[in-house]
Amino acid sequence: MKNALLILCFIFFSATTGVAQSPNGIIVKNYKNQKTKFIEEGSKITVKKYGQIFKGTFQLASNEAILVNSDTILISEVQELYSKTAGSNIGGIASTAVGGWAGAGGIIGTAAVLSEGSYAIILIPFTAAIGALGTFGAIKGIQLLSRGKKYKSVKWEYTLKYDKIPK
Structure with a gap:
């Protein structure tokens, strides 16, 4: 009985440890109704910046920039963001x-x-x-x-969410 209780406690604690870890990504917030969406790091996105289009999976490069494939893009320079979600x-x-x-x-x-x-x-x-x-x-x-859902910088605010950015 003691072993069963110990095993149940171990399963419970190991199942809840993933809840405390929050992934890095982009928080997109609507200016009008304050509705937010979260785009997780590693998702496929398309970014439009000054007429140039960058497609691919993104990673956080710093607290102000993202890395789409091998291109570094400042989050303040993004004009449109397309994200494929379920x-x-x-x-x-x-x-x-x-x-x-x-x-x-x-x-x-x-x-x-x-x-x-x-x-x-x-x-x-x-x-x-x-x-x-x-x-x-x-x-x-x-x-x-x-393409996915379109988030224009005129209607949506982009914020980077990160716990720890890899060097």
Whole structure:
């Protein structure tokens, strides 16, 4: 019984030690509603800085700079930041699927209305609009899947969070 209690205590303490360790990364905070997102170090990001685009996994270089592949970028110089997260992947898949179905339905509906003739022609603007909106949704979903969520420096504040930066 004593050994079982000792083993349970060991498992409990070893399971909770990971909670105390917080990873390094970028905290992105919205100026308007103070909503925050955390991008963990080692995540795939795309950074836009003065028209140049840097893609890859990022590491913290110092308390003011990040390292994307082999390029050092000051966090104050970042204009746009794209991050791929699980939420952006799910949203991209859902938007692509719903947009694809709506786009196809709008195109098929427009073809059906054109072939029907007579008063059904009144429905052309509605079916064409459904097709256009669905296609637009599918395009935005594909963009979200390929790039990730967009954080512009005009709307979001970037802060580096680090416990210890490797030398």
